[in-house]
Amino acid sequence: MSFDQLEAALQERRTAHLYRRRRLLESPQGPEVSVDGQNCLAFCSNDYLGLANHPALKQAMIEGVERFGVGGGASHLVMGHSSAHHELEEALAEWTGRPRALLFSTGYMANLGVINALLDKQDAVFEDRLNHASLLDGGLLSGARFQRYLHNDAASLKQRLDKSDARRKLVVTDGVFSMDGDIADLPELARTSREAGAWLMVDDAHGMGVLGQTGAGCVEQFGLSQSDVPVLMGTLGKGFGTAGAFVAGSEALIETLIQFARSYIYTTSMPPAVAWATLASLKLVREESWRREKLQALIQRFRSGAQQLGYELMASETPIQPIMIGDAAEAMRLSEGLETRGLFVSAIRPPTVPAGSSRLRVTLSATHSEQQVDRLLAALDELRGGVA
Template identity: 60%
Template structure:
């Protein structure tokens, strides 16, 4: 077995696609410890800087004192606590939906939604750049699986016009995780209503960051609950904790409880995490300065990169991709930055399409303008050096 697997690993190394974990020795903050070295990190999805917030940590500690460390069972046996239940109620109010349902991770939420709502007689239409968990969920569902070009609603409309399937699901990220751009939810909702399709939105990277009080892509779009019936969010990004949720009608949530295998057969999220999330949810809504500062950093970074002659993909979110193209070059630049004490991840296929390797810069509300200036300066220097050497 090892011999057969070793060849596949070697092939990945030769293609400059081999991935390695970096062991961090500090909390999620801009200044971190990588081994014995201090690094300035621009890799985290902790967009609002809540993962290391002392108030969130204190709530988790108190939750562990009260409930213990683990939930001990699935939600449908003995693992559903008052902490989980109260968080679900608060997430429902936050999203303006009748109910919300907690999952152990965003991946499990997406698998659970897709497999519970679609089957062999149905059709699922995916934006080509949707997250892998949405794609995997559609494949597992057994439904007819079609992908439309990224953000191309005209192509999607042509597909819907010829679809004869029993159920039709249109599935999209709210904010796309590797490009940082946003789906046109108003246009997608209109198409869904016209063709009797259900709109499913994974807003993992929008919640907390976009909209009034951090309501995400749904809040920005202004769509009512019946116009966007299935709304998915994760808690490990802007909320700073862990887990995920689905928000929607009472009928939707009951359907997921009864038919979603990744909910039914999974041990519940630790209740202490739920307690911590209740605090972070309140902070997301109350501390608007985090979003304001984040937007300032985004504009400053984009303007500075333009002035330095570096071209970014269009994005108004904390995800700021610098397209490189060649996987090997992206790795070289990332490694050279790390030698200067700046951590930026090189994103390569299969995470992104072939030929579109990039540096994925992510900004957080705990970065400073001075730290962003350092990043731009080091980026410019490293990229010019790499071009001269190759």
């Protein structure tokens, strides 16, 4: 069997300026990094609070390895559920104001596990058109009737819910949309779901740590309860600076996931030292509100500067600040131009985003300085004039 067909498909992607390549990070995460041997200023990490290389987390990881070893050794239901995992689950449940929380190795696994544990072909799932790939994949794999409503549009959702006679109805949305940076209208989505007898699931991967008084995300920011959002998922590899994910909810929900979520049952637990380090991270997330305050100030500084330069920004109040470009080749030109100036910003192109909506995805961190944001704006100003 020849792989010529595969090579042809790869060449098509190269020709369309859609080819992706991995970059080699040779330093810890931070505003200043070494990528492919080049020192540069990075604006493309999801380390929103600047915790991925924090001394307290590194020390906690070392302590965790000394206490629990390196590997989880087994699945949670065999012999891999350590006291580090258990203590983190209890802390996350308390933080989110829910009876229970359950750890998963990744956010992707959490989303696949939850949707497939709750639904089958008798049921229906309703998803925002711009949901993360893991949510869309989870819905498609569940066998439930899969429907997509217009982005952040409760009226569009209601029309679809009203026509459904499914046994169970699950509404699924991101809290903060990862490519646009906007926040879901959770109060209206919760009301619409409740009136239709549906459950609302929120993937708050990009809101956890960043939004809310204690950093507990979109649900906290909107003052919503567990009855409003019965299924809450958060990741730990972004605002928390570690790795993994969790689902928080009722006793019945968590026990159902333990019994039926295949991506939880049939995989080795995350390294317990990661859970131990995440406990240290949670303490910083809760107590160091200055990180969120500084982040908001940097967001406003960047938005003001970029708009003055004439760039088209999307409606985002979060650290995700996409600059809409449209053409994939032009997005790549700008990204490469920034890189030659020592600035690393990713060009996001189809199929990650719809055709004609390629963009520069600028992400900010609490560890960026005002001067570094100004340096990015100065480079964007040069490139706006067509300078290579």
